[in-house]
Amino acid sequence: MLLDRDLRFAGMNQAYLDVTQRTREELIGVHVMDVFGAAEDGPDEGASQRLEGSFRRVLETGESDHLALLHYPIRTIGDHGEAVFDDRYWSCTHTPIKNEKGEVTHILQHTSDVSELVRARPTQDGPRSALDEMLGGGVFRRAMEVEADNQRLETERRQLSDVLLNAPGFVAVLSGPDHVIQFCNEACYRLVNHRDILGSSVQDALPELGKQGHLDFLNDVYETGEPVMGRQRAFTLQHSPDGPADVRYIDFAYQPIRDENAQVIGVFVQGHDVTDVVLAAERQKLMIDELNHRVKNTLATVQSIAMQTARTHEDPRSFAEAFEARLMALSHTHDLLTKSHWEGADLRSVLEHETKAHGIGRLTLNGPLIGLSPARALSLGMVFHELATNAAKYGALAHGDGRVTVDWCVVNHQSPQLKIVWTEVAGAPVREPERRGFGTRLIERNVRHDLRGTVEMSYTGHGLRAEFTLPLETEA
Structure with missing residues (x-):
């Protein structure tokens, strides 16, 4: 039927x-x-x-x-x-x-x-003829045993197939010298972007691998019978004829498949896509290198602050107060950058962080949103700290009715420049200091060397006026 x-x-x-x-x-x-x-x-x-x-x-x-x-x-x-x-x-x-x-x-x-x-099977005991043995169940018994063995092997084959199909790593079985793909699990299909590769040779199904030398590894396994293994090897896979190539990093093992005569008849392929692991390691190394760079820069800044502060403060107590204040200014900007994962900060936020201790109501901030890189934010943070400290000690913020206005804008659009003007207006007359202190030297050094800009500082009867001109940063 x-x-x-x-x-x-x-x-x-x-x-x-x-x-x-x-x-x-x-x-x-x-x-x-x-x-x-x-x-x-x-x-x-x-x-x-x-x-x-x-x-x-x-x-x-x-x-x-x-x-x-x-x-x-x-x-x-x-x-x-x-x-x-x-x-x-x-x-x-x-x-x-x-x-x-x-x-x-x-x-x-x-x-x-x-x-x-x-x-018709006989039931009597004793010797049996060939016909008796056949009719007596010997042939049937052996046939049943063979069938039971076949069913057991089929069950084992199904179990093995299920294990390979659902394995977390990719698995493929290649047959013959042309490496025809006879079996491919789901992880393997994901790796090749679900291309229809079953029944095709590796050369036809994945031609880009031949250009990268990976086909030579399979040939070596088939010809020598020796396995080939690799760790974090780059595979460039062309997921679509016109689309961009995708680089994947793979741990793999190519092992020979032999017949009953020990002759190599195919290659068993297994492995794992470890691209995420490789990229994470690269990111970690980049972060460590960046951390080392930042630590060295920070230590150099702290060393410079300590040396310059010591030159202008003979009294240990006044040195400690000034040094601690400058370190706190550096720390404030670090905190601001940490919130943005060190991707940068905007100019207004840096100003607010460095001047909020003197009362936000006494400072007026006017200007557009300007993004600053981490290095520029740190340099300007130190500059604004020195200006605010100087104003609190000797300038407009030393008097109850004094005020500070900070204006900034972008000028010269053909070659964009960031212009910042710090203006102090005090209720009482302010005298220009007789000597240039560390704060003034730090401001000039940061602006000219770190920020590649210019600064002009002058004293009016009401306090300091400082005008900064800096090249405007771009995304590039």
Whole structure:
């Protein structure tokens, strides 16, 4: 008889109809297990599962499947028209019928009724002839053992296939000297962007690998029988004909597959995509290098502050106060940059951080949003700290009604410049200091050397006026 892919009857010969006592109209289009499934006084659940399992294996593998001996009673019509089950033994062969694409479309079942042979088995003890041995069950017993072994191997094969299909790393089986891809799990498909590679050679399926020398590794394994392994090797994969190539870093192992004569017949490929690990290590190294650079710069700044402060403060107490204040200014800007993950800060935020201790209401900040790099934010933070400290000691902020205005804008758009004007307006006259202190020298040094700009400082009767002109930073 013939079944379709849904295990529904598609055809049968007269012998099948005779032995089952059915008509063709009763069977065509009906599911086989609905007619010949497990039933009371009929086939038990185990026999029914064996029969249906054999059909399923043919559909899944595309290969013939055999049941050497199947105890399977069938329902017939009794002498008085009642339904009865006739105890039968069968030997079954299930053969796939395929279309031009090699797809299974039907299953041909050929059965031999071996009930009489089974029932003819002699029961007496003692020596047996060859015929007695055959009829006595030796042949049947061995056939059943072979079938049991085949079923066990098929179960193990399915389990291994499931493990490989669901493995977290990629797995592929390549056959022959051309490395035809016979098996590829889901992780492998993800790696190659789900390209249709099954049944193709590696050269045809992934031509970009040949240009990178990876095909030579497979050839070496096939020719020498020696495995090849690699760690964090770069694979450039072309996910689409016109799209950009994608570089992936991969740990892999290519191992030979041998036949019963120890001849290499293929290559087993396994590995893991470790791109995320490699990129994380690169980012970590970059962060460590950047941290080292920042620490060195910070230590150099602290050393310069300590030396310059010591030159202008002979008294240890006044030195400690000035040195601590300048370190705190540096720390404030560091805190501001940390909040942005050291991607930079805007000019207004730096000004607010360095002057808020003197009362926000006494400072007026006017200007557009200007982004600063970490290095420029640190330099301007120190400059604004010195200006605010000087104003609090000697200038406008030393008097209760004094005020400070900070204006900034972008000038000269052909060669953009950032212009910052610090203006103090005190309620009482302010005298220009008789000597240049460390604060003044620090401001001039930071502006000219670190910021590559210019500064002009002058004293009016109300306090200091400082005008800064700096090249405007760009994203580049």
